[in-house]
Amino acid sequence: MPPNRRLTVLSGPSGVGKSTVVAELRRSHPEVWLSVSVTTRKPRPGETHGVEYFFADDAEFDRMVGSGELLEWAEFAGNRYGTPRTPVLERLAAGVPTLLEIDLQGARQVRESMPEALLVFLAPPSWEELERRLRGRGTEPPDVIERRLDAGRVEMAAEKEFDLTLVNTSVQDVCLRLIALLAGTPEV
Template sequence: MDKGLLLVLSGPSGVGKGTVCTALRKRAPELIYSVSATTRVPRQGEVDGVNYFFKSHEQFKHMIEHDQLLEWAEYVGNYYGTPRDFVQKTLDQGLDIILEIEVQGALKVKEKFPEGVFVFLMPPSLQELQSRIVGRGTESEETIMRRMTAAVEEIALMQHYDYAVVNDHIESACSRIQSIITAEHCKRERVMSQLLDSARL
């Protein structure tokens, strides 16, 4: 059986990762969405087990100690991580899975899954990014400034990604990501590997 494709989508806070992933899931229901664990407070409309697995700091530390996370990172005072078992089982079933995670976490995943496809979601501009964060109405001025400082640092890490997609329009961003998935499935090495595996059966 052909192993699934691991697609890692990340970018600065406020760039619209969650919105793009939600739209992408509607357009490509065959994509499996990996739900991350986090210690941050749920935003309005977010559902536990759907958007995130919301954990206390104590629960999250337990997951770290028992090696239950593929990656984890601390970001602006909160922890984020990807449950290990769900991702591996999905790939082994030949299904494509998308991880929507912070930049720090994505780089850790790349160490363990260098064959993954890493996509950096970019804002049209830093000014637009700040407007989106302010528009949430959930962040203090101090937190907004911390997020903007972090965004500049994260954009500098884009060199470690395979692709960069500008989120100027949700549907356009989704189309570009779907094109990336199609292209990756058509890569010579991947097709040849499938052919050799079938010959062994």
């Protein structure tokens, strides 16, 4: 049986490039398992239950929280999101490199319930670059961008709570370092 691996958690402020890094990691290293979150939000066009998310109603989500089925959960923009515990534990027990991409609140919950997890903070090269990325998306109104920037200030201040920081100057470099961490090999 493969040795148990340590759970790796990737977190950082909105706009830092977490989803871009995770997409590249999944493309180049399909052996890494990325947890699929459960959410109370409605599916968007093209989303499939069990692929992008597990979709649940409020009652089902409440039941999952109450029975301890979620490793972590948080509310964002009026919807709740959480990480199902059992699939994570099964992958870790099988020795599968396991990654969670979650927010600061979720990372703190994982630290409480699984102190052996490796918490990785993805940081922007600078605050100005983070602001440029958020504004440059062109997908959200100015008030939403300002809320994300306010949240980003709080998230940046929490960097010291993480085991290590990777600065996202290159998606490929961040992926190489994450793979080394997930494999349990010395950092590159």
